[in-house]
Amino acid sequence: VFIVNSVIRCFLKNNQWKEAFDLFEEAVGSGVPNAFTYNILMHWLCHVGRLKEACNLFARMEDAGVKPNVVSYNNLLFGHCKQGDMDSAANLYGQMTERGIKPNVITFAILMDGYVKKKDFDQAYDMLNIMRGLGIACNEYTFNTVINGLCKAGRMSEANDMLHKFMEEGFVPNCMTYNCIINGFIREGAMSSAISTYQQMLKRGISPNIITYTNFIDGFCKSNCTDVALKLMYEVRRKGLQLDIAAYNAIIVGFCKDKNMDDALKLFDELLEAGLEPNAAVFNSLISGYVYLSNMTAAFELHKKMLEEGIPCDTAIYTTLIDGSLKAGNVTVALELYSEMLAKGHVPDDVTFTALIHGLCENGHLEDAYKILHEMDRMDLHPNVLIYNTLINGYFREGKLQEAFRLHDEMLDRGLVPD
């Protein structure tokens, strides 16, 4: 079992999921898999967004008489949280406790982080209290998650108070803690508060890392100060800190949005010269750059080049290509890409669906848009308000008011609140 488990883990690490699952099926035939085996696979499925398959696996695990443990539940909880489906997460949590499986500090960290990502700090904080009520002590993850929750919700002064409260409880803030706070300030445009937080962390003897600086670089880019960002980037490099893909990409995106592909590509070359391995995110930035320029030929060429270099495509890239094709009026190609991504096991997300539905409406394909909205149900994905708005708007513009109102009612039936 140990050997099978570690081989499966290796396969997954290399994106060889077909091989991993083949081996798993073979092992099932001889009754080898244990809880670890299932957990490893569920973990991977949840991380790549294939939650439905993870749930199926969980069911199979029980059928096979292998008892799920905390980790099994934690993995599935993580999957629901990652999809932003906190209702299902809460349900599952209830189920696990009913079955007598004790949640641990990780369970709560996962749930809290799920609420944090939905900017629902209060729910996250409720979880913290429940956890403490059960006598489970906080760890660094817990503390950082709470601070991050306030920062993500834009409640910066409370974040500061909370930090001090935690420090009294013995929490020693680390680089990540300060990164969360800096990020919060930058997102609300409070650059000077961000800088003074940065100085505070230096004073406490905590070394900033590349993430700290990427927060600033990205902030400058998003406020149209690409030049300042670029300067900072070189300064960071001069300090001897290794720039990574995300740092470069923050600026590349800035250039791409300015439709300045020359400088974007120049930076891309620099990143290659620095010995960094480009990932799907950088390629996606560049591909989007071509989409902004309405140059789908170049976009597809770059996509091809990426695949040739052995970088696997992902949901975001498919979304960019689908969106670009629709904006160019090419519905056929867009639908082909959509089928292709499904066939290859990529799970479209709400961004993909908004792009598809919006683009189909723009091109007058309302029926296709409507069909796709309801395909989401079969995939266990929950359409959000934005997607409904997009489609309702499409019907409105075509003068199909009845359809629009029907969709509106359907949305209400699903418990979505119109905005």
Place this chain on the structure above:
RNA sequence: CCCACCGCUGAUUGU
């Protein structure tokens, strides 16, 4: 032999 926290990429209705 398995699980959780920070930065970069994709969509956008109405005002």
